[in-house]
C-alpha cells in the first residue's frame with residue numbers, strides 16, 4: 001500500500017494559513033481517500049460552502065482538489081472505491097461529489113448528526129450540497145475493538161490493510177480518527193481533534209487556537225477528554241505518528257518524506 005499526502009484546500013483564517021490534509025491510499029488497483037477537502041463543485045460555486053467560508057477564508061483552487069491531484073498522479077478518479085471521513089464538516093466532505101461511485105464511511109453518530117443538522121452550528125458545518133441522499137454512505141456503529149486504549153474502534157481492513165476508524169469525539173458528535181499501520185509504525189490521522197500533534201504536547205497549546213476549537217466544538221468536554229488521551233498517546237507511544245487535518249507544518253514535513 002502506498003500513501004500519498006495531499007493538501008485538498010487552503011484556509012487562511014486569522015493566525016496563519018492552514019491545509020486540508022488528505023490521505024490517498026493506493027490499495028492494489030483501487031484508491032481509498034481519507035477525507036476529501038474541498039471538491040471541484042465548491043471551486044465552481046463557493047456558495048455551496050455557506051457563510052463559514054468567510055470565516056475560514058478558503059482559497060479554492062481546482063488543482064488542490066483531490067480529483068485533480070489523483071489525475072495528476074496518473075490515476076483514474078473512478079478507481080476511488082471508498083472514502084473514509086473523520087467527520088462531515090464542509091472542509092472535509094466537499095470532494096465527495098467528485099467520486100459518485102465511491103462508498104463513503106464514517107461513524108453512525110456522525111451520519112446521524114449530518115442528517116439531522118440540529119442547531120445553527122450544525123447548519124453551518126454540514127452543507128446540504130455536500131450531502132445529497134445517496135445509498136452508499138455507511139455509518140459504522142461503534143466496534144468491539146480497542147486501539148491504544150481507545151474504545152469502539154471499527155475494523156475497516158476490508159478497505160485497506162489494517163485500516164481502523166477510531167472514535168475521537170468532541171469536535172463533532174461522531175468525529176473519528178483513521179489509523180493505518182505503516183512500515184515505520186502506526187499513522188493516525190486525527191482529523192480536527194487537535195490543532196496539531198505539537199499542540200498536544202506540554203507547552204504546545206496556543207490560547208487563540210483553544211478559543212477557536214471551543215467555538216467550533218460540538219462538545220467541549222468530550223473534545224478535552226479526547227485531547228488528553230491523544231496527549232498520552234503522543235507521549236507514550238513513539239511508534240504512533242499523529243497528524244491533524246489543518247497543520248501546515250506537519251503536512252509539509254510529511255509531504256517531503258512522501
Ligand SMILES: [Zn+2]
Pocket residue numbers: 089091092192245246
Ligand atoms: Zn476541518
